[in-house]
Amino acid sequence: MDEGSSSSKEQAAEEALSSSSSWRPSQGVFGPYFSVLQPNAKPQSLRVVVRRPLVARLTKDIVETYRICNPQFNYSEELNPKRFLTSPSVGVLNDGFDNANSDLILSVNLELVNLDTKRRYVIKDMLGHGTFGQVAKCWVEETHRFLAVKVIKNQPAYYQQALVEVSILTTLNKKFDPDDKHHIVRIYDYFVYRRHLCIAFELLDTNLYELIKLNHFRGLSLSIVQLFSKQILRGLALMKDAAIIHCDLKPENILLCTSVKPAEVKIIDFGSACMEDRTVYSYIQSRYYRSPEVLLGYQYTTAIDMWSFGCIVAELFLGLPLFPGASEFDLLRRMIKILGGQPPDHILKDAKNTSKFFKFVGSINHEECGSGPMSRSSVYQALTDEEYEARESKKPVIGKEYFNHMNLEAIVRKYPYRKNLAEEDIFKESQIRLALIDFLRGLVEFDPAKRWSPVQASKHPFVTGEPFTCPYRPAPETPRLPVSQNVKVDHHPAGGHWFAAGLSPNIPGRNRVPVQSSPHYQVMQYAHVGSYGSLGSHSSYHDGAGLSSSYGSYGDSSNLHAFYSPAGPSGMHLYAQNGVSILGSSPDTRRFKQLPPGNGLGVSPGNFVPMSLGTSPSQFTPPSMYSQISAGSPGNYGPSSPSRGSCHGSPLGKMAAGSQYNNRRKGWGYPGSYQSQEISSSPHWQGQVADGNNSSQANSPVFGGSLLHLHSNSNPRQQGSSSASVGYSNAHNVTSSSMQGGHIQFQKTHGVHDKPEGSNSLPDPGDWDPNYSEELLLQEDSSEMSNLTSEFAKGIHLGQAAVSQEPLTGVRRPSQISNLNPSMSQRPTGQTQAFLPGEVGSPPSGHEPHAGFMHTMGNPSYLMPHFAQSSPSRLGQQPLYRFNQGRPAVHYNESHAKAQSSHSTYNMDAPNSAPRNGASWGRRGSNPIPNIPPTSRTRKDYKRVV
Numbered sequence: 001m002d003e004g005s006s007s008s009k010e011q012a013a014e015e016a017l018s019s020s021s022s023w024r025p026s027q028g029v030f031g032p033y034f035s036v037l038q039p040n041a042k043p044q045s046l047r048v049v050v051r052r053p054l055v056a057r058l059t060k061d062i063v064e065t066y067r068i069c070n071p072q073f074n075y076s077e078e079l080n081p082k083r084f085l086t087s088p089s090v091g092v093l094n095d096g097f098d099n100a101n102s103d104l105i106l107s108v109n110l111e112l113v114n115l116d117t118k119r120r121y122v123i124k125d126m127l128g129h130g131t132f133g134q135v136a137k138c139w140v141e142e143t144h145r146f147l148a149v150k151v152i153k154n155q156p157a158y159y160q161q162a163l164v165e166v167s168i169l170t171t172l173n174k175k176f177d178p179d180d181k182h183h184i185v186r187i188y189d190y191f192v193y194r195r196h197l198c199i200a201f202e203l204l205d206t207n208l209y210e211l212i213k214l215n216h217f218r219g220l221s222l223s224i225v226q227l228f229s230k231q232i233l234r235g236l237a238l239m240k241d242a243a244i245i246h247c248d249l250k251p252e253n254i255l256l257c258t259s260v261k262p263a264e265v266k267i268i269d270f271g272s273a274c275m276e277d278r279t280v281y282s283y284i285q286s287r288y289y290r291s292p293e294v295l296l297g298y299q300y301t302t303a304i305d306m307w308s309f310g311c312i313v314a315e316l317f318l319g320l321p322l323f324p325g326a327s328e329f330d331l332l333r334r335m336i337k338i339l340g341g342q343p344p345d346h347i348l349k350d351a352k353n354t355s356k357f358f359k360f361v362g363s364i365n366h367e368e369c370g371s372g373p374m375s376r377s378s379v380y381q382a383l384t385d386e387e388y389e390a391r392e393s394k395k396p397v398i399g400k401e402y403f404n405h406m407n408l409e410a411i412v413r414k415y416p417y418r419k420n421l422a423e424e425d426i427f428k429e430s431q432i433r434l435a436l437i438d439f440l441r442g443l444v445e446f447d448p449a450k451r452w453s454p455v456q457a458s459k460h461p462f463v464t465g466e467p468f469t470c471p472y473r474p475a476p477e478t479p480r481l482p483v484s485q486n487v488k489v490d491h492h493p494a495g496g497h498w499f500a501a502g503l504s505p506n507i508p509g510r511n512r513v514p515v516q517s518s519p520h521y522q523v524m525q526y527a528h529v530g531s532y533g534s535l536g537s538h539s540s541y542h543d544g545a546g547l548s549s550s551y552g553s554y555g556d557s558s559n560l561h562a563f564y565s566p567a568g569p570s571g572m573h574l575y576a577q578n579g580v581s582i583l584g585s586s587p588d589t590r591r592f593k594q595l596p597p598g599n600g601l602g603v604s605p606g607n608f609v610p611m612s613l614g615t616s617p618s619q620f621t622p623p624s625m626y627s628q629i630s631a632g633s634p635g636n637y638g639p640s641s642p643s644r645g646s647c648h649g650s651p652l653g654k655m656a657a658g659s660q661y662n663n664r665r666k667g668w669g670y671p672g673s674y675q676s677q678e679i680s681s682s683p684h685w686q687g688q689v690a691d692g693n694n695s696s697q698a699n700s701p702v703f704g705g706s707l708l709h710l711h712s713n714s715n716p717r718q719q720g721s722s723s724a725s726v727g728y729s730n731a732h733n734v735t736s737s738s739m740q741g742g743h744i745q746f747q748k749t750h751g752v753h754d755k756p757e758g759s760n761s762l763p764d765p766g767d768w769d770p771n772y773s774e775e776l777l778l779q780e781d782s783s784e785m786s787n788l789t790s791e792f793a794k795g796i797h798l799g800q801a802a803v804s805q806e807p808l809t810g811v812r813r814p815s816q817i818s819n820l821n822p823s824m825s826q827r828p829t830g831q832t833q834a835f836l837p838g839e840v841g842s843p844p845s846g847h848e849p850h851a852g853f854m855h856t857m858g859n860p861s862y863l864m865p866h867f868a869q870s871s872p873s874r875l876g877q878q879p880l881y882r883f884n885q886g887r888p889a890v891h892y893n894e895s896h897a898k899a900q901s902s903h904s905t906y907n908m909d910a911p912n913s914a915p916r917n918g919a920s921w922g923r924r925g926s927n928p929i930p931n932i933p934p935t936s937r938t939r940k941d942y943k944r945v946v
């Protein structure tokens, strides 16, 4: 009903009323009602007039309004000023298309075009950026879908490694996980645009780091930790079957996928991945998640991902990294303290870097220094700070301690419980925490040979939800046996290992990056030796058609490279460039060459040395070679997180973010805020202790919790350092005392009403998150906060009606969060934010990426997937140059608080299964988020090859 007819009706009603002395309801505004009372009267439909808000009318229809005001007004979109998403946006390379960092300068509505298929990807927003380039949210008109396009830097090394990502991911998707059941991001397309390799992925939501951050660095509820663990394990199991090592597993690389219910997570970023038999680079993994064998320079396998996974699980529960090492020395020191052990001697004996961290004490010292658990059984002893300093001629960089308890058991058991939990729920959760401890023990195991595999871990009671009664002993798996192979791999975009993929190198249209369009024409031969074959392992997780090929596939040359060439119409090529022999080149000889900027072409193909499959630009060069942070680093986004910067093995400018971070302790306006302590002077700082009255948690039972269970410390204070001294023996004792005789001694864990000493303490996020700074917080304008908040609000609630009405349009925007306080100067005093997986995203029926994907791989003209999710663009909502890493579509709604069953039982065969009894697990009632931390800063530096 339009406004005109409405007002004429009102007018008629008024006239009827005024012209007639005897009031007759049938004549006026009551006419419609009257007709209902008089069945013979002509029926009129009841209508409600909804006036659109003035703001909407003035903005959405502004062009129309202008036209009404001035008929001469002629609007054209081309006249709009460019809204740049890339920073810096000054074109200095590649004919002005690239900035000084070799990033393509992206702007809103710029079209990335796949020249082969003519498909156009219209950029709408920036999703994030990383070492390899930028990830943009793009709209594809043809399919009416949003997706994520990673635009790789215009540098040969990045280009080459990005092809590896394409190859590995395509293989994982198509060969090992055709039905998209293993929580690995889907790849849909790749092409070269303006000398940049562009890779199109399904669009996902926020990453787990951002999620934790949204929860003010409180841990997630155990039910969510379970659910996500199970899903990630499915992905890891698949990767193990495929003998692929991710090499950079961390919360940032696990993204929510809210288009399915309940929420799913997916593993992304295979840019550092490698084959298990090509572990040629030793500088890998982000530091917090780096395994001992990588740290020590020992040979590694897919087991390093299981270590990272253990760290992630712990972080999901604790809200903070388990091993936030400020340096490698600090990392190892933390591992030893928290786990109460050290790497086994056979590793220390052979590892390259042992002498950096250990001294050889020999058998004679066993009896002498027998106080610690490991000293009696090892001929190696970890260096003390002083010994390290003497050996390295520099002080070790030591980070702050964030937990009051320095051993795993105590850290988990004494982590604050949510407020108002009933005694029985506290007891239940305490039992599950014991299961979690046992679970973590199998993951963060020093010996990679003893570390559980994904399948073994997935059968742990913590994951299955079965009662935990005694330490888990997984069934043994068939060990992998070394297999020798010598295979030539043409890694040129024009050729490659496409045999098993069934892709002819000469089939037009299937080779998406034709040689002539390849900006970085590069070929290499890969010497492939010493691979490992999986000989009939019973542990395969893969339930699809591709399973059999994973068994022993690496002992069979015909199956050896069952990978998809990302490009290559011209078959196998072997080239050496600039006289550089690439045959048999060791990783150590491969280095980036300095690339002079401003040559108009970005890079010269002759200026670099190629990498092999399985190498990452971020993996093979000492960091010293790439120590310069890009000048283009948008300061607005803060420095790298400790987990991202120097901790990663990236040579590409991943700097010592740890030190930056350590210098960026920020008070968040906590009442009673603790004192600042710099790491160097306070290596044993023990964090804070929350006031008992303020250790609030929401009311959900243990397993009825929200995704984000908030261990609120609204009134924290600093804990004295008296409890700081925890050594090896202490850690060991706790371990043994809690697991005597092979049985867990169940101890009732104290809740908030009965606080154990030094518990209930969480650090200020500003303490450890480098992205928090008062300056940056001040830069958060209120509109942005509103946007952020509404993003959050929008994501978390999607009623069933919305799902059915808008199956393809993705997340529906619900009502806002109440009590939003845009001020960042105050610590939230409310309790919990919630996440409702059952209420977000589009229905699974709309999620058929695989269908699209298969088309993609087989026929480029049908390459687009069916996206269930197309969250509304944030176009126009953000300041320029603002990167939104993992911007959440996590929404919140109060009306869906549900209790959970006390235990969740998850079926590993049902990847998306909800906690048992179907109860919603993502909700916490009546605890709206009072304010939300800024989320859109990347944890990464903006990098470049210098």
Ligand SMILES: Nc1ncnc2c1ncn2[C@@H]1O[C@H](COP(=O)(O)OP(=O)(O)OP(=O)(O)O)[C@@H](O)[C@H]1O
Pocket (backbone or CB within 6 Å): 127, 128, 129, 130, 131, 132, 133, 134, 135, 148, 150, 185, 201, 202, 203, 204, 205, 207, 248, 252, 253, 255, 268, 269, 270, 271, 272, 884, 885, 886, 887, 940
């Ligand atoms: N499919 C996706 N959907 C939504 N956002 C994504 C997607 N892929 C990546 N992103 C966002 O872009 C960021 C960078 O992506 P990615 O990690 O793949 O880049 P990278 O350059 O390989 O990073 P790194 O430095 O860790 O190697 C991610 O952290 C994430 O926030």
